[in-house]
Amino acid sequence: MNKILTVAVVASLLLPSAVSFSPSSTNNNIHANRRPKSLSQLQCICIHCKYVTNCSAYHFVEQQHGQPHINKTPTWEPRDGSPTINVHIRPDEDKTTEDELGKMWQEHEEETRRAEESYAESNDGKHAEEEDAALFGSTQYDLSGTTSYEYDVIECEDFVEQKDMWVKNMPDEIRLANPDFVPT
Incomplete structure (x- = not known):
């Protein structure tokens, strides 16, 4: 899993859009929720995924952001070659x-x-x-x-939409600090 995430992360640094590197980039029948309509609409799709509470790929994203974890020991892994993670590097x-x-x-x-x-x-x-x-x-x-790094899962072969799944299960540390917080 980490090896695949690393490839996607490196690809997103080298290519204008990591979508062009993903294994399913040639598939024209991709579900609309798995692929952004434009780069300006990018956000992590995990927040609306049924598997977010037990997903090792989302756990990786949480680790990169240094944020509290929904699940400290996730057991579910997306299939090989998925997800596609964009890394946004913003130098200040x-x-x-x-x-x-x-x-x-x-x-x-x-x-x-x-x-x-x-x-x-x-x-x-x-x-x-x-x-x-x-x-x-x-x-x-x-x-x-200051340079900030934002990691967003923008496509996943195993994505199953469940609206606001992350918000319903947000870690207690975040809920106490800001109950209206919604990650992007």
Whole structure:
């Protein structure tokens, strides 16, 4: 099972849509609930699947999200080659990262100038370039940003629709924190 999920995850990273990689992508008679009409409508279909409470594939998705589990030891596995999981990687390139980069370049120029002046004062007026001396600044910048990963089962050969199955069985930790929560 994990080997198959890994292949689907890798495929979704490499291809614009992992649907094109799935084993049934050539089947034109796919049930409408198993395949999204467009990429903008993607969400995890497991929340409306009869098997969500005991599915090892959905358990994998829960593990990747670090969320509470509906079932800690699921025993049901979808058939080989299914499901297809899309991985959405969202790098956070916000104003903070831009500001940090701007500060870095400005401070770099100032620190380089100060380091060269300091080096010249302590080395009989010689410039660092003449001596091939390394100049290092001490300021550190946080350029890490935040990247989020969203795992969505978008197709499954064994999908059996049961509307709001996840909501009816949501883990108690989530129900207590936000009883109106509906995963997407």
